[in-house]
Amino acid sequence: MILNKKYLSIYFSLFFSSLTFSQEVKQDFVKVNSLEEVVITGEYNPQSIKKSVHNVIVIKREQIENQAANNLADLLNFNLNLTIIPNAQTGKSTISFFGLDAQYFNILVDNIPLISDNGLGNNIDLTQINLDNVERIEIVEGAMGVEYGANAVSGVINIITKKSIDSKWKIQTILQEETVSDEYAWFDKGRHIQALNIGHNFSQNLFGRVGVNRNQFSGFYNNRKGNNYFKNDGLRGYDWLPKTQINTNALLNYNKENFKLLYKFEYFNEVINYYDASVRANIDTQSQTSNPSATDRIFSTNRFVNNLNISGKLNSGANYNASLSYQEQKRRLNEFNYFIITKERSNETDEIYQSSSVFFSKGNINNLVKSDFYNFELGYETRFIKGFDTQASGDVTQQDKKQSQSNYAVFGSSEISLSHKILLRPGFRYEYNSQFDSKLLGSISARYLMKKGFELRGNIGTSYRTPNFEELYYYFVDSNHDVQGNKDLKPEKGFTAFLNLKKRSWIKDVSLLNTLKLSYVDIQDKIDLAIVNNTPLQFQYLNIDAYKLWSVTSENSIKTNNWTFNLGATLQGVSQIANNEENAKDEFLYAMQLNASGTYQIKKWKTALAILLKHNGKQQSFTATGTDINGDALFTKTTTNAYNWLDASIKKTFFNNSIQATLGGRNLLDVTSVIVSNSANGAIHSSSNNGLLLGYGQSYYLKLLYNLKF
Numbered sequence: 001m002i003l004n005k006k007y008l009s010i011y012f013s014l015f016f017s018s019l020t021f022s023q024e025v026k027q028d029f030v031k032v033n034s035l036e037e038v039v040i041t042g043e044y045n046p047q048s049i050k051k052s053v054h055n056v057i058v059i060k061r062e063q064i065e066n067q068a069a070n071n072l073a074d075l076l077n078f079n080l081n082l083t084i085i086p087n088a089q090t091g092k093s094t095i096s097f098f099g100l101d102a103q104y105f106n107i108l109v110d111n112i113p114l115i116s117d118n119g120l121g122n123n124i125d126l127t128q129i130n131l132d133n134v135e136r137i138e139i140v141e142g143a144m145g146v147e148y149g150a151n152a153v154s155g156v157i158n159i160i161t162k163k164s165i166d167s168k169w170k171i172q173t174i175l176q177e178e179t180v181s182d183e184y185a186w187f188d189k190g191r192h193i194q195a196l197n198i199g200h201n202f203s204q205n206l207f208g209r210v211g212v213n214r215n216q217f218s219g220f221y222n223n224r225k226g227n228n229y230f231k232n233d234g235l236r237g238y239d240w241l242p243k244t245q246i247n248t249n250a251l252l253n254y255n256k257e258n259f260k261l262l263y264k265f266e267y268f269n270e271v272i273n274y275y276d277a278s279v280r281a282n283i284d285t286q287s288q289t290s291n292p293s294a295t296d297r298i299f300s301t302n303r304f305v306n307n308l309n310i311s312g313k314l315n316s317g318a319n320y321n322a323s324l325s326y327q328e329q330k331r332r333l334n335e336f337n338y339f340i341i342t343k344e345r346s347n348e349t350d351e352i353y354q355s356s357s358v359f360f361s362k363g364n365i366n367n368l369v370k371s372d373f374y375n376f377e378l379g380y381e382t383r384f385i386k387g388f389d390t391q392a393s394g395d396v397t398q399q400d401k402k403q404s405q406s407n408y409a410v411f412g413s414s415e416i417s418l419s420h421k422i423l424l425r426p427g428f429r430y431e432y433n434s435q436f437d438s439k440l441l442g443s444i445s446a447r448y449l450m451k452k453g454f455e456l457r458g459n460i461g462t463s464y465r466t467p468n469f470e471e472l473y474y475y476f477v478d479s480n481h482d483v484q485g486n487k488d489l490k491p492e493k494g495f496t497a498f499l500n501l502k503k504r505s506w507i508k509d510v511s512l513l514n515t516l517k518l519s520y521v522d523i524q525d526k527i528d529l530a531i532v533n534n535t536p537l538q539f540q541y542l543n544i545d546a547y548k549l550w551s552v553t554s555e556n557s558i559k560t561n562n563w564t565f566n567l568g569a570t571l572q573g574v575s576q577i578a579n580n581e582e583n584a585k586d587e588f589l590y591a592m593q594l595n596a597s598g599t600y601q602i603k604k605w606k607t608a609l610a611i612l613l614k615h616n617g618k619q620q621s622f623t624a625t626g627t628d629i630n631g632d633a634l635f636t637k638t639t640t641n642a643y644n645w646l647d648a649s650i651k652k653t654f655f656n657n658s659i660q661a662t663l664g665g666r667n668l669l670d671v672t673s674v675i676v677s678n679s680a681n682g683a684i685h686s687s688s689n690n691g692l693l694l695g696y697g698q699s700y701y702l703k704l705l706y707n708l709k710f
Contacts, residue, residue, distance in 0.1 A: 041111070041138040041158040042147050044366045044377055044415065045319055053415070053425050053447045055457050055500040055517070057139040064131050066599060066610040066649055068176065068662045068703040070193055070215055072107075072159075073126035077645055078612045079139070080553055080570045080593055084126065088220070088240040088693045091272045092125040097154045098141070098521060099549045099574050099591075103465055104153040104494075106144070110161055110264070112307050113148075115327040115358050119468060120383060122151045128268060128303075130213050130247040132174065132195050135162045141519070142498035143461030145441040146411055146427040149381060153463040153494040154521060162199075163253045163262065164207055167709040170199040174213075175704045180220050180240075181672075181697030188226075191701075192216045205256045213247040219273075220696040222672070227275040230292040230340040237275035240696055245270045258313040266305040273298055279340070291339050293346075298334040303327070317370060322363035330355045356387035364411075376414035383407040389469050403473065406434040413443075421449040436491050439464055455502040465492040471527050471541045483529070483539045490543050495522045515555040523547040526576075546577045548588075563600045569593065574621075589637075592617035606653045610664075614645045641675045643694065660705040670698040 038046045039056045049056055059075065069075040073093040077084045083096040094102040106113050106121035107129070113121025114129070137159050144152040174195035177184075184190035197211035219226075219242035229236040246269045254261040276294040283290045304327065311321040336348035364379030386404035413427030429441040443461025450456060467489040474485035497520045505512040526545035553570040573588035594615040601608050619640040649664025673691030 039138050040160070041108075041140050041156060042144060044375065050449070050455065050504075051423075051447075053423055053445045053457070054140050054142065054459065055498070055502075057141070059137040059139070061135055064134060064137075065660070065662065066608060066651055067612070067647060068649060068664055068701055069131055070176065070213075071127045071131060072129040074666075075131065075137075076126070078595055078597065078614045078647070080555065080568050080595055081141075081551065081572075083593075083616065086694060089274075091127070091217075091241050091243045091270075093127050094123060095126060097157075098519060098551065099572055100154050100521070100523075103151060103468060106148050106152045106156045108148075108156055108158040110262075110307065110309065111158060112309075112323055112325050112360065112362075115303065115305070115329050115356055117329075117331075117354060117356070117389065117469075119151065119466075120327075120358050120360065120385060121148075123468070128245065128270065128301075129159065130215075130245075132172075132197055132213050132247075133162050133209065133211060133249065133251075135160045141500075141517070142445075142459035143443055143463045143494070143496040145461060145463030145494075146413060146429045146443045149383075149409055149429065149431060150407070150433075150439075150463070150491070151465050153465055153492075153496065153523070161251070161264075162209075163251070165199045165201065165709075168201055169708075169710050170197075171708040172197040172199075173706045176701060178666075178701035179699045180218065181222070181699060183218075183221055185218075187218075189218050189221075191218065191699075193703075205254055207251075207253045207255075209249075209251045211247075211249050213245075215245045215247075217243050217245075219243075222696070224277075227273070227296075228340060230279055232279040232281065232292075234277045236277045236279055236294065239693060241272050241274055243270060243272040260309075260311045262307075262309040264305070264307045266303075268301070268303040268305075270301040271298060272300075282339075291341060293337050293339045296336060296338040300332045300334070301329065302332075303329040317367055318365055319367045320363070320365045323361065325360040326358070327360070328355075328357045354387070354389045356385065359384040373417050374414065376412065378412045379410070381407075381409040381411070389473075403469070404434075408432045423447045433466070436466060439491070453504040455500075455504070457498075457500040457502070459496070459498045461496060463494045463496070465494065465523075467491065467527055467541070474541070484541075486541045489527060489541060490525055492526050492543070493524045496520065509560050511559045513555075513557040513559075515553075517551075517553040517555070519549075519551045519553075521547075521549040548575045549573065550588075561601075562603065564598065566595070566597045568595050576621075589620040591619040606657070608651045609649075610651070611648045612646070616643050616645075618642045636678055639677050640692065641677075643671050643674045644669050645671065645695075658707050658709075660703075660707075662701075662703040662705075664701055666699045666701070667695050668698055671695045672697050 037049045037058055039049055039052055039058060040046050041056060042054045043052060049058065057079070064075060067075060073084055073086070076082050076095065081098050084093055085096055085101070086093045096102070097105045102123045103119075107124045108114070108121060114124055116123045116125070137157065139155065139157050141155045144156050148156055174193065176193035178191035178193070180190050193213070193215050195211065195213040197209065199207065199209040201207050219238035220240035222239035223235075224237055224239055225235045226238065227236070248267045250265045252263045274297040276296055279292050279294050281290045281292055306326045308324045309322070311319070313319050330352050331354040332350065333353045334348070334350045336345040338345055360383050362379065362381040364377055366377035367375060369375065384404075384406045386402065388402045409429055409431040411427065411429035413425055416424045418424065423446065425445045427443050431439045431441070433439070441462050441464070443459065445459045446457065448456040470485065471489055472485050472487050474483065499518040501516045503514045524546055525543040526547045527541055527543055528545045529539050530542045530544050549572060551570055551572040553568065555566070555568040557564065557566045570593045571590060572592075573590050575588045595613065597610070597612045599608060599610045620637055646668040647664065647666050648668060649662055651660065651662040653660045672695055673693050675691045
């Protein structure tokens with residue numbers, strides 16, 4: 001397949017045109033130091049971005065506020081190499097990172113992975129991560145298996161929460177009203193958010209905070225008729241299910257000289273309502289009346305998180321860090337026959353269908369030697385996971401299959417400063433898993449600070465992904481289906497290589513940042529659903545695929561005291577080979593993303609304007625669509641059409657920043673669904689509006705925030 005030259009011309013024009021200009025400007029090294037940001041993800045100790053051995057992307061609090069982002073799904077949609085994958089019927093939004101789904105990277109909160117349905121740190125529903133008390137978000141690209149273990153194949157996203165305030169007391173209230181497309185009403189249409197956060201400095205060393213956030217999404221009708229509709233014409237219910245979330249949190253932070261102690265508690269509750277479109281008339285022939293009913297469901301989730309972190313410095317100068325976490329999540333299913341007119345229930349069942357509990361512990365120590373040339377870090381990590389998922393076990397078994405898994409790891413790495421410009425970090429990790437074979441992971445990262453503001457970083461490493469609950473234990477067999485998990489699955493093996501060239505420049509009050517990134521991912525023994533028998537047709541999860549991805553990305557930023565403009569592009573090529581199929585397709589399929597954003601500060605009016613744009617190019621993939629006469633799988637190329645996201649907002653503060661108002665619009669190009677076509681016969685796979693449902697149309701919001709400090 002010939003690579004389209006137009007794509008490459010866009011990349012090189014974006015990067016090298018900016019690079020040529022930036023080489024002509026003078027450097028102001030005093031300004032360089034004053035503008036450096038401190039990052040912690042993947043570092044021995046808090047470190048400036050410039051000195052970090054990894055390439056770290058930082059999303060600041062300012063950007064979160066400009067977008068009026070309430071959860072992680074609101075925020076990440078405009079980043080390159082990140083794609084939000086919403087599911088209208090489950091209410092979940094997961095993420096694809098460098099073409100790999102949410103099982104291949106970790107989401108951390110203050111360096112501790114968050115529990116999910118199928119693991120720890122993976123497959124997180126982004127709508128469940130509230131951003132009210134987030135200080136910044138750090139995204140590290142590349143193999144992070146040495147630092148963070150299994151499933152950190154493509155990188156990690158670390159959410160850093162606020163741990164201090166600049167006054168004795170701070171009380172913050174938030175009210176946000178948002179339309180869902182053109183649907184809005186005070187209670188039963190639109191999106192309604194309320195929040196309260198209280199922070200207090202008990203003393204110079206002790207800080208505490210409590211908070212609560214309620215997020216009510218009333219669903220997206222999209223021409224359907226809601227829950228009170230009783231005609232059997234397929235229009236009852238919603239295209240996007242209604243749900244209500246409550247996030248509560250508490251924090252205590254003790255900080256004194258060389259010792260820090262942090263405790264966090266979080267409770268999350270979510271209720272999702274499903275209204276069946278199939279309505280039964282229930283006609284009474286004697287009275288000639290009807291009492292229509294439908295089988296409705298209420299899905300509820302309860303999650304508890306307890307995190308404890310201790311860090312500090314020993315008298316010898318060594319730095320230590322230890323974290324303990326106990327997390328628990330349970331999902332309930334309440335199913336019943338609902339009489340729509342009388343609002344009565346019958347045949348009601350209420351049971352826990354998914355339960356997970358995790359004990360996590362991690363510790364490390366570094367700076368054991370006093371040397372400007374050499375440093376090393378040693379650490380351990382343990383995970384104890386147990387639980388069940390009757391939904392992932394299929395509807396036939398009707399029993400809770402409790403499973404447990406434990407994981408023990410030791411890891412170490414060293415930093416070698418060949419000079420003040422060149423830094424090397426080799427590392428290794430040994431993991432023992434109670435269910436899978438032991439793994440030895442390795443990586444080497446390097447940073448080279450060159451002349452004229454150039455920075456070169458590279459990372460090569462191995463990682464792996466463990467099979468999730470569904471892949472191991474799924475069982476669904478009836479007269480029409482035979483789909484089974486495989487408890488003998490092997491973990492996938494991953495190899496990644498990332499190269500990053502960055503150029504920083506300044507001219508007077510203008511700063512420029514140009515970045516060119518190359519990435520390569522190779523996954524062996526990739527798990528996929530395979531046909532194991534043609535007659536009768538049977539499917540099973542097997543280690544069959546080889547997956548390769550390469551990408552080139554250009555990101556460019558120009559910034560002054562009043563405005564910032566960003567422009568970027570990425571081109572990805574993906575090859576997926578089914579190793580047991582002779583006619584499998586191994587060609588690379590290409591997809592492109594473009595993004596642009598701009599902010600403008602009108603300081604005398606205390607006003608900020610922001611606009612964000614992202615183009616997701618046409619995507620192609622091969623999917624198994626049947627079998628030939630020999631029983632081998634037949635593959636067909638499917639195409640997802642291109643689509644664009646556009647958001648804009650205006651933010652203004654009043655009364656010495658005590659009141660903040662943000663008015664904006666999401667999805668201004670009014671994307672609802674995108675067409676997915678089959679190249680073999682032109683067929684359309686449809687969910688709603690003959691396409692894949694991605695958004696709920698053009699929406700507008702008003703957010704009011706009040707800060708009281710004393």
